[in-house]
Amino acid sequence: MSRHHARKAKSRQWWQKHQRDPFVKQAKKDGYRSRASYKLLDIQQKFQIINKNDVVVDLGCAPGGWAEVAREWTGENGLIIGVDKTPVKPLQGITTLVADISDPLFIEKISNLLQGQTVNCVISDIAPDTIGHAKVDRIRMANAIEDVWNAIQLLLGDNGNFTLKIRDGAVEDPIRLAMKSQTQSLKPFKPKASQSSSSELYLVGLGFQKPSP
Numbered sequence: 419m420s421r422h423h424a425r426k427a428k429s430r431q432w433w434q435k436h437q438r439d440p441f442v443k444q445a446k447k448d449g450y451r452s453r454a455s456y457k458l459l460d461i462q463q464k465f466q467i468i469n470k471n472d473v474v475v476d477l478g479c480a481p482g483g484w485a486e487v488a489r490e491w492t493g494e495n496g497l498i499i500g501v502d503k504t505p506v507k508p509l510q511g512i513t514t515l516v517a518d519i520s521d522p523l524f525i526e527k528i529s530n531l532l533q534g535q536t537v538n539c540v541i542s543d544i545a546p547d548t549i550g551h552a553k554v555d556r557i558r559m560a561n562a563i564e565d566v567w568n569a570i571q572l573l574l575g576d577n578g579n580f581t582l583k584i585r586d587g588a589v590e591d592p593i594r595l596a597m598k599s600q601t602q603s604l605k606p607f608k609p610k611a612s613q614s615s616s617s618e619l620y621l622v623g624l625g626f627q628k629p630s631p
């Protein structure tokens with residue numbers, strides 16, 4: 419089989435699997451923009467990271483499934499700011515920002531939207547593009563985790579909560595140690611909607627404390 423046909427067969431297989439996926443079907447039924455919504459729902463049900471009236475920053479929010487779930491938990495008096503490097507179709511009650519979180523100007527851009535409000539929760543489902551080369555993909559994931567952790571440290575207020583997507587072996591030791599020392603509790607969690615064949619999992623940090631200056 420030629421490379422072209424092999425690629426076509428692979429994407430057809432992916433599409434058939436996607437169509438059969440119970441979380442895809444459920445998302446259509448419940449009106450969520452993505453099956454990823456059920457990952458955040460699972461995290462929220464176990465750890466209660468989002469509270470009523472919270473200010474939530476959603477990193478890597480497109481197409482918006484997590485933001486929709488976050489909105490249900492904050493209620494209409496909360497504030498959700500969704501950030502993605504690709505534009506997001508407007509979502510009712512959600513402020514969106516097109517930005518790359520590795521951009522040095524990102525914190526300034528989001529601070530303009532926050533206008534001094536304390537962030538209570540940061541959620542991140544950021545996954546960098548992969549190229550299928552294990553070492554390169556691991557480095558990309560490690561860099562993304564570092565960017566997310568930097569954003570958490572700069573944006574999240576004391577006693578806030580966070581969750582971020584990681585992959586096994588992609589969290590560098592100094593970052594894991596810093597996360598541990600700056601939270602009351604730090605736990606890995608694999609939501610039911612996360613494919614068992616995928617090495618992705620989520621770290622959930624509760625009771626964050628900013629580092630002393």
Ligand SMILES: C[S@@+](CC[C@H](N)C(=O)[O-])C[C@H]1O[C@@H](n2cnc3c(N)ncnc32)[C@H](O)[C@@H]1O
Binds near residue numbers: 504519
């Ligand atoms: C798995 S999707 C998020 C799905 C989302 N949680 C939902 O429920 O709809 C990951 C997103 O991360 C975004 N992303 C990856 N790297 C990024 C970066 N450096 N800055 C901003 N967004 C990024 C991608 O564009 C993509 O939309």
